[in-house]
Amino acid sequence: MGTRAPAWAYLRNVIANVQVTLSLAAYTKVNQRWRQLDFVPDFCRFYYIVEGEGGLVIDGQTYYPKPGQLFVMPSGLKQSYYAMEDRDPFGKHWCHFTAKVGERDLFRLLGLPVYIDVEEKTKVAELFEQLTRHYESDSFTAVMHQKAILLEIIAMFLERASERGGSRIPAEQHKMHHLQTVLSYVETHLHEPISVADLAELVHFHPNYFIRYFHELVGVSPIQYINNLKIEKAMGLLLADMELSVSEVARAVGMELYYFSRFFRKHAGLSPTGYRELFWKP
Helix, strand or coil: CCCCCCHHHHHHHHHCCCEEEEEEEEEEECCCCCEEEEECCCCEEEEEEEECECEEEECCEEECCCCCEEEEECCCCCEEEECCCCCCECEEEEEEEEEEECCEEHHHHHCCCCEEECCCHHHHHHHHHHHHHHHHCCCCCHHHHHHHHHHHHHHHHHHHHHHCCCCCCCCCHHHHHHHHHHHHHHHHCCCCCCCHHHHHHHCCCCHHHHHHHHHHHHCCCHHHHHHHHHHHHHHHHHHHCCCCCHHHHHHHCCCCHHHHHHHHHHHHCCCHHHHHHHHCCC
8 A cells, every 4th residue: 555545544444344323314404593502412413515505613613515515523523503694594414423433433533524525416415315215214124224325425425535635623643643553564464473462562552451442443353353354365365366376375364274264264154265266257
């Protein structure tokens, strides 16, 4: 991974563990009384502005959203919103939700801008309309649809927000620095034995504290994270080159062949050879 990639790009495998829950979704044309000042929510909000004017304050920074912009208001930050006197107030798709990696708010963890200019306006409006329909549905699968659509909106937001600069949500820089150090080390030393003690020493933590710290930020233990990465890399290697033997794949992820075969079958449900035969395409 190149050094020009955004810092949070190192968290690709961490973001895969994000957990989302929707609590409200609707379209609202607000009135002039729409106002709440200086509150700190324990959930996130998306506002997709369709029409009108108004103000948002996120962690001390004031914004005047325009139609076609999608704003996120992360949990745990002081916020305000208000209509503007003698101005047409907002018409907006909105939702309340949580998006957490471990115990951390996804958006505060990544430190990205708080809004994007939406390019595919019709598509985004349709996603919010679907989200609202599933929120209002009594179907036993509604929650699954809610999560799927919410993840699609979040993914689109992250992709676009990573491309633009500007004001950013203050990331927990010291925690992020330590985590990036650890994740980068794991990625480049996956072919070697890696212990929790090794990782803790990298960031000068006691191993017991490091395990709690890692789980809090990532949502899984260090060993689980390493194992997940080994499986992902092994799957990629098995399908990338038929000339690469299973033994070579095992060595590439720092395992003896016998243990690797058992490990792979446990996590993938197939032997390495069976996986390759099933999925490899010339």
